[in-house]
Amino acid sequence: DTEVTQTPKHLVMGMTNKKSLKCEQHMGHRAMYWYKQKAKKPPELMFVYSYEKLSINESVPSRFSPECPNSSLLNLHLHALQPEDSALYLCASSPLYRGDYGYTFGSGTRLTVV
Amino acid sequence: GQQVMQIPQYQHVQEGEDFTTYCNSSTTLSNIQWYKQRPGGHPVFLIQLVKSGEVKKQKRLTFQFGEAKKNSSLHITATQTTDVGTYFCAGLTGGGNKLTFGTGTQLKVEL
Numbered sequence: 001d002t003e004v005t006q007t008p009k010h011l012v013m014g015m016t017n018k019k020s021l022k023c024e025q026h027m028g029h030r031a032m033y034w035y036k037q038k039a040k041k042p043p044e045l046m047f048v049y050s051y052e053k054l055s056i057n058e059s060v061p062s063r064f065s066p067e068c069p070n071s072s073l074l075n076l077h078l079h080a081l082q083p084e085d086s087a088l089y090l091c092a093s094s095p096l097y098r099g100d101y102g103y104t105f106g107s108g109t110r111l112t113v114v
Numbered sequence: 115g116q117q118v119m120q121i122p123q124y125q126h127v128q129e130g131e132d133f134t135t136y137c138n139s140s141t142t143l144s145n146i147q148w149y150k151q152r153p154g155g156h157p158v159f160l161i162q163l164v165k166s167g168e169v170k171k172q173k174r175l176t177f178q179f180g181e182a183k184k185n186s187s188l189h190i191t192a193t194q195t196t197d198v199g200t201y202f203c204a205g206l207t208g209g210g211n212k213l214t215f216g217t218g219t220q221l222k223v224e225l
Contacts, residue, residue, distance in 0.1 A: 042217060048212075103147075
């Protein structure tokens with residue numbers, strides 16, 4: 001299995017809703033990432049998990065809450081989002097949190113906040 | 115902070131023409147990675163360059179890492195419609211593990 005699986009693929013949520021994005025990989029990778037990508041822009045790093053521990057939080061607002069229940073799963077809990085949070089949310093993984101490994105990205109969750 | 119710029123931002127070519135995108139960093143990079151993102155898709159890892167002056171080829175794609183390790187290029191020979199997408203470089207600064215993505219070059223190929 002060489003894939004990163006993200007669910008759901010599309011999500012529409014209101015500003016008062018609570019929702020979660022899910023990411024799963026079975027490649028034995030020990031580093032997992034959340035990225036946010038706006039249209040026609042590069043991916044922006046949000047969070048890094050290394051060995052199931054949060055290593056980097058790129059000053060992301062608290063309405064985004066990551067969770068890594070085990071080495072294969074990564075969640076992103078969403079609460080009280082704003083319309084400007086609408087974007088493609090990408091999960092990625094790599095064997096280790098070292099910059100000399102290429103990242104495997106999931107197909108993303110396209111989020112619309114109304 | 116580190117900035118990685120790519121030029122051009124957009125490129126339209128006729129099928130069969132060559133294409134080059136350039137990646138420039140404000141700081142010296144430990145390595146450079148290249149990704150391709152098809153329209154509506156997700157980034158896919160293409161290659162990594164580590165050594166100063168390194169050149170790598172993948173079929174019609176040629177990747178170069180500058181001697182000063184602050185710039186890189188991707189050249190596609192005889193483009194095909196399957197090459198359509200946005201090409202991102204991503205650089206790693208020495209001593210850190212965080213990849214910084216370049217601004218991207220969107221390639222359109224017309225028949």
